Amino acid sequence: MTWAPLLRLQEALGPQAELMIVGGAVRDELLGRPHADWDLATKLLPQAVMERARTAGLKVIPTGLQHGTVTVILEDRPVEVTTFRSDGDYLDGRRPESVRLGVDLIEDLSRRDFTINAMALPVGGGDLVDPFGGRTDLAARVIRAVGDPLQRFGEDGLRTLRACRFASQLGFEVEPATLAAIPQRLGVARKVAVERVFTELDKLLRGAEPQRGLDLLAQSGLLDLWLPELRPMLGCGQNRHHRHDVWVHTLEVVRLVPAESGLRWAALLHDAGKPGTRSIGPDGEIHFYGHEDYSLEIAEWILERLRASHALRKEVAALVRHHGTHPTEAWGGPACRRFLGRLVEEGLPLDQWAAFGLADHLAKGLDLEARLVEHDRMLSRLGALAAARPPLALRDLALDGGALMKLADRPGGPWLGELQRRLLEAVLDDPAINTPERLAELAQRNLPNN
Numbered sequence: 001m002t003w004a005p006l007l008r009l010q011e012a013l014g015p016q017a018e019l020m021i022v023g024g025a026v027r028d029e030l031l032g033r034p035h036a037d038w039d040l041a042t043k044l045l046p047q048a049v050m051e052r053a054r055t056a057g058l059k060v061i062p063t064g065l066q067h068g069t070v071t072v073i074l075e076d077r078p079v080e081v082t083t084f085r086s087d088g089d090y091l092d093g094r095r096p097e098s099v100r101l102g103v104d105l106i107e108d109l110s111r112r113d114f115t116i117n118a119m120a121l122p123v124g125g126g127d128l129v130d131p132f133g134g135r136t137d138l139a140a141r142v143i144r145a146v147g148d149p150l151q152r153f154g155e156d157g158l159r160t161l162r163a164c165r166f167a168s169q170l171g172f173e174v175e176p177a178t179l180a181a182i183p184q185r186l187g188v189a190r191k192v193a194v195e196r197v198f199t200e201l202d203k204l205l206r207g208a209e210p211q212r213g214l215d216l217l218a219q220s221g222l223l224d225l226w227l228p229e230l231r232p233m234l235g236c237g238q239n240r241h242h243r244h245d246v247w248v249h250t251l252e253v254v255r256l257v258p259a260e261s262g263l264r265w266a267a268l269l270h271d272a273g274k275p276g277t278r279s280i281g282p283d284g285e286i287h288f289y290g291h292e293d294y295s296l297e298i299a300e301w302i303l304e305r306l307r308a309s310h311a312l313r314k315e316v317a318a319l320v321r322h323h324g325t326h327p328t329e330a331w332g333g334p335a336c337r338r339f340l341g342r343l344v345e346e347g348l349p350l351d352q353w354a355a356f357g358l359a360d361h362l363a364k365g366l367d368l369e370a371r372l373v374e375h376d377r378m379l380s381r382l383g384a385l386a387a388a389r390p391p392l393a394l395r396d397l398a399l400d401g402g403a404l405m406k407l408a409d410r411p412g413g414p415w416l417g418e419l420q421r422r423l424l425e426a427v428l429d430d431p432a433i434n435t436p437e438r439l440a441e442l443a444q445r446n447l448p449n450n
C-alpha cells in the first residue's frame, strides 16, 4: 500500500521515528482513491528530522517549523513530515494559540477533524492505528467528528465546511449529531477567512456528489453565511418547462456538468436571478424575464466577495450570460456565426457552452429524448459552421487596422473601430467577402467624409 520512496525516508529517520502515513492519505488509500499528497507524521522533533534526512542525502526544506512541519523531497515530490503534536486552546475560532510538539500518536490523531481523517498507518508496515473507529465509518460511508462535534466546530469553524465538502467528494452522509452541531456553530464558521471558504466551496462543487454537499450547506445554514443570495431559490416554483423548483433544478445542473470549476460555479449561479424576476402573466404562466442579466449580477457579486480569480469570474460570466441562448433550426448562417463570434469574443469554447446547455436542458426533467435530439442537431450544425473556420472576430478580417489606416490615409481614431465593426458585420453575413480586395472596396464606401 505504501509508496516505495517513503521506505527510504523511514530508513533515514530510524525506527524510533515511528514514521506514519496519516490524515487524508490513509483515508484515500483505504478507499482506493487517488490522492495528491502523502501526509506523514513522526515522533521525532523537526530538527532531528532535518538532520537525519540530510545525512541520508535527502533534500529538506524547513517549511513550518513552528507547527512541527518539515518538507522532504522524495523523487522530486515534496512530502510534509509533521511531528506528532497537539493543539493548544482555540481562541479565535480559526487556529490554535499554540501547538505542543512531542506528544504521542493517539493525541495527535485526536486533534484531527473527522474519524475518517484520524487514522495512521506505519510506513514500515504494521497495523492501522484507528482509535476513533475511522475504518468502520469509512465502510459505513459516514463523516463523524472526532469527539464532541459542538466543541470541535467551536474550535475551528472551517471544519463545518470541510464536513460538507467531504460529503460531496466522497458521497458520504454526515453523521446526525455532527450535522446537528453545525447550525449551532455558525457564529464560529462566519470567521473563516474568505480564501479558505472559496477553496472549500470550490472543492465541494468539483466533488463527485456536489448536490449532496450543496444540500448540506442549505440544511445547515452555512449557505446563508456565504451564498445568501441563493436561499430564495429553495422552493421557487417554475413553469411548465420544468419539473423542479429553481434550487432542485440547479443542483441537477451542477451534478450533470463536468467537474470543472467554471462549469460547476456557473451551474450553481446561472438561475440565481430567477426568484427576483419571477412574475405571473395574465394567462397564469410563470415568467422570469431578464433573469440571465440578474443572475449575472448576482454571480459577479458572489465571486467577487469570495475573491475568485479573474479567469474563473470571466468564464462563469460568459456561461451565465449565454445560458438562455438556444439556437434553433430557424437561425440562418449569419445568426449562428454572430453567436459563435460572441463566444470567441468572450473566450468561451463552443464545447464548454454546449456541455453547459445540455446539462441545463436535461435538468429540466421533461422530454429528455426530444431535448437530446434537439441538442445534438443544434450542436452539429454549429460545429460544422465553426469547422469551416469562418471569420468571426476583428482579428480574422482580411485587412487589419494598419491596412485600413493606409487605405483611408488617416491616423487611427474612433472611426477605425467603427469601420472594423461594420466590416465584421458584413463578413459575418457573408464570409466569402473576407478578401483584401472586397474589404477595401467596402471600406471605401464606408469611410467617414471628413
Ligand code: ATP
Pocket: 022, 023, 024, 025, 039, 111, 112, 113, 114, 117, 118, 156, 158, 159
Ligand atoms: P484533501 O487533501 O483532499 O483536502 P485532507 O483530509 O488530506 O483532504 P488536508 O487539509 O490535506 O485534508 O489535511 C490533512 C489532515 O490534517 C486531515 O486529513 C486531518 O486529519 C487534518 N486536518 C486538516 N484540517 C483540519 C482542521 N481544520 N481541523 C482538524 N484537523 C484537520
Ligand code: MG
Pocket: 024, 025, 037, 039
Ligand atoms: Mg491532504
